[in-house]
Amino acid sequence: MVKEKKIPLVDYKLCMACRVCITACPFSCLEADKTDIDSYRKAYPALVRPETCTGCGICAKSCPIDVIIMVS
Amino acid sequence: MRGYMGKILVVDLTAGTCEVEPVPDSVYEKVLSGVGLGAWYLTKNIPAGADPLGPLNILGFTSGLLTGTGSVMTGRWMVVCKSPLTGGWGDSNCGGNLSPAIKQCGVDAIFIRGQASEPVYLYVDNKGAEIRPAEKYWGLDAIEAEKALIHDNWNKKKPAAAVIGPAGEKLSLISGISNDLGRYAARSGVGAVMGSKKLKGIALAGTKLVKAHDVDGLKALSKEYANKIRKANAPGILKGALMPVLGKVMGSMKSVSPIDGMMTSMLLKKWGSIMNNTMSVKNGDAPFKNWGGSDKDYGRKYYKSLNPDKFIAREEQKYHCYSCIVGCGGICKIGDLKDGRYPHTHKPEYETAMCFGGLLMNRDTDSIFYINEVCNRAGLDTISVGGTVAFAIECYENGILTETDTGGLKLSWGKASEIVALVEKIAARELGIGDLLADGVKKAAEKIGRGSEKFAIHAGGQELPMHDPKIDPMLGTTYSTDPTPGRHTTSGGLYYTTSSLWEKVSWLPPFRKYSKSEEYEPTEVETMKNVAYTAFKMIVDGTGGCYYAMLMGVRHFKIFEFLNCATGWNKSPDEYIEIGRRMQTLRQQFNAKQKVDMASFKMHDRAIGIPPLEKGHNKGLSLKIDEHIRLYRKCWGWDEETGYPLESTLEEMGINGLLNEGVLNG
Known part of the structure; x- marks a missing residue:
């Protein structure tokens, strides 16, 4: 049976744009690329290389405030 | 599982070797990581009288003990060396993204010894470290060099890189080291030291995990802090x-x-x-x-x-x-x-x-x-x-x-x-x-x-930085006595008022409203505030903490609690402040070993208020700087004239024993 691949989903209402998930990703799938979230024009993490994401979940585990979940 | 990696990478550019060495747990427990680990290694291993731009100087890139553990506002890295600008202890603190990258390579610090004969850069990933030629990057400005290093070394993991620009290559004593395209470890002349070693940059692409004692506890503290910051608009x-x-x-x-x-x-x-x-x-x-x-x-x-x-x-x-x-x-x-x-x-x-x-x-x-x-x-x-x-x-x-x-x-x-x-x-x-x-x-x-x-x-x-000590005598004392003189981030009276340290440190008196004029009188009460805040700053620099988080005070930036969750040490704030005092004294012991003339650290007369300004906000203000300096040294247990730590202080703080721990390389 093939295990379903999961990818990170960021809760932008709570994310603080701290970039910990971006640094933690072993394959550099995430970048601070999403700038349309708030009036401060902060750059939030976005999955810019989904093809290299293995669904390992390291990004979610590393998030200091637990605002990333892994979804199918 | 104590937040730190327990190892350092030692690179010898003369010999062309890269070795990973273990560091005893006791070192971290006595001086944390970051600037403390750097002060421990450099004081042990740089011989007295070493030329800051010669092969005997050591350049260290250190991460913070809390970096990558689940704590927030703790991602800064520090460069340490013998400063060519002051001739004594040199360090410089920087944000960006290098601190976690150091730990992801499996070490807490990278120490560079010797000198290369041709331009080189250092590449490190999970497999190990390698010294590589850097002719193609030599001469590039810091922004272009960092982009090129990252581009050329990006395999699976995008590397983090730190570089010098042409000023560092040309040994300008006011040059620094950059990461994240223009975030600088700028002070102490650290760029010139890197340039003297012909080291253009370091590129770090490790992916190792940082393990902490109580990750849930760390995250709970981070969430509590984040909730406050989120609402502060x-x-x-x-x-x-x-x-x-x-x-x-x-x-x-x-x-x-x-x-x-x-x-x-x-x-x-x-x-x-x-x-x-x-x-x-x-x-x-x-x-x-x-x-x-x-x-x-x-x-x-x-x-x-x-x-x-x-x-x-x-x-x-x-x-x-x-x-x-x-x-x-x-x-x-x-x-x-x-x-x-x-x-x-x-x-x-x-x-x-x-x-x-x-x-x-x-x-x-x-x-x-x-x-x-x-x-x-x-x-x-x-x-x-x-x-x-x-x-x-x-x-x-x-x-x-x-x-x-x-x-x-x-x-x-x-x-x-x-x-x-x-x-x-x-x-x-x-x-x-x-x-x-x-x-x-x-x-x-x-x-x-x-x-x-x-x-x-x-x-x-x-x-000197852009803060006039004539309105803040504590700041002026720091400018004139810190192991790295002329620095505004180590301590100051205004900083103390926002720190809420007195709520955590048992021997600090409760904060009472007082007249500003009291700060100008050299008293033990005022000086001990300076000692406490400086020790606090050392803890922040040992953990990778942010200076602005520090300004928010320990009521909000719960660094002592973060440390206990990361390490499992369960120490009290008083015990951490003692660690901070040891770190500061160790930095000063570096200067003592190098026989630095501490009298030369006294700031320029204009900053002291000699003569006083004749107009403006600071009209007439002048500091009793010599008295402040003497009292400051006394309160630290340093010689009041030379500024060097007293033998009794070194013994009491266990610094002599500490300097004999670990592998001796000097």
Whole structure:
């Protein structure tokens, strides 16, 4: 049976744009690329290389405030 | 599982070797990681009298004990070395993204020994470390070099890189080390040390995990802190034009009360450190005209150029360092300046704005943005460059430098075109005036002579930051006694009022409202506040903590609790402060071993208030600096005359034993 691949989903209402998930990703799938979230024009993490994401979940585990979940 | 990796990477560029060495747990428990680990390794291994630009100096890149553990606001890295600028202990602290990258390579620090014969860079990933040729990067500016290093070494994991620019290559003593395209470890002349080793950069692509004792506890603390920061937003009514008014109110206060540090977070979120610009003009914090002028010289028609709203008008997006939940930085567009030579620059910090604003009587905002990028690309410390340009202008005005000396530049206060041209000459270390000034004011004055030293404003060779100690004697004592003199981040009276340290440290007296004039009297009570805050700063520098988080105070930035969760040590704040005291004394012991003349660290008379200013906010103010210095040393257990730690203090703090721990390499 093939295990379903999961990818990170960021809760932008709570994310603080701290970039910990971006640094933690072993394959550099995430970048601070999403700038349309708030009036401060902060750059939030976005999955810019989904093809290299293995669904390992390291990004979610590393998030200091637990605002990333892994979804199918 | 104590937050640290328990190992260091030692690279010998002369021998061409890279070795990973274990570090005893007891070292971390006594001096943490970061600057403490660096002070431990360097004090052990750099022989007395080593040439700062020679092969016996050691350059260390250290991460923080809390970096990567689940704590927030703890992602800073520190460079350590023997400083070529002061001749003593050198360190410099930086944000960006290098600190976690060091730990992801499986070590807490990378120490570079020896000297390469040709330009090299260091590459490290999970498989190990390798010294590689760097001819193709040598000569590139810091921004282009970092981009190229990352591009060429990006396999699975995008590397984090730290580099020097051409200024570091040319051994400018006021050069720094950059990461994240212009975030600088700028002070102490660390760039020149890297240049002397012919090390253009380091590229780190490890993916190892950092393990902590209680991750859930760390995250709970981070969430609590994040909730407070999320809600801290400046009201819309607060515009930049109001900041001088706020500064004037602050500056007129005759008494001192505790301040809730969370207030600073809303201002930092809105503006970043430039929130201070015009506020500092009016509250006595900012120096003017090479420390010889006052706010009366820099009136509204000048200071409106430093309105923070004017600065963020160029900001395209906010910038966060690793693990930062505030985001005080910004990426600014400057493509309209100088024929679009540079598209972007990091938002100038307060220090840069004031160094190239009030200190030079400049009111051309665009020139400050442009100079910021010139310095970032060359790899220069903007504080030292600003101070050096101010020195040159005053020498020119007094006939000590002439148009012939300056290569045709007609220097004068506030003349932006000449200031920009002079900075470009320093950045290029252009033969003549550029070369003369590229090592800072002390060296320049030694070469020029003819009375120029009275215009060379520094402490122990390091140009002073943009905070006038005449309104903050604790700050002035730090400028004149810290192992790295002339530094504004180590301690200060205003910082103490926001720290809420007295709520955690049992031996500190409860904060009572007191008269500002009490700070000017050298007393043990005031001095012990300085000791406590400095020790706190050492803890912050041992953990990778952010200076602005520190300003929010331990009530909000729960660094002691973070440390206990990460390490499982379960120490009290008092015990951590003892660790901080040990770290500071170890930094000072480095200077003792190097036989640094600590008397030379006393700041310039203008900063002391000799003679006092005759007008402006700081009119008549003068510090009893010698008495402050003596009392400060006494309270640390250092010799009151030489400044060196007493043998009894070294024994009591276990420093002699500590220096015998681990593998001896010296």
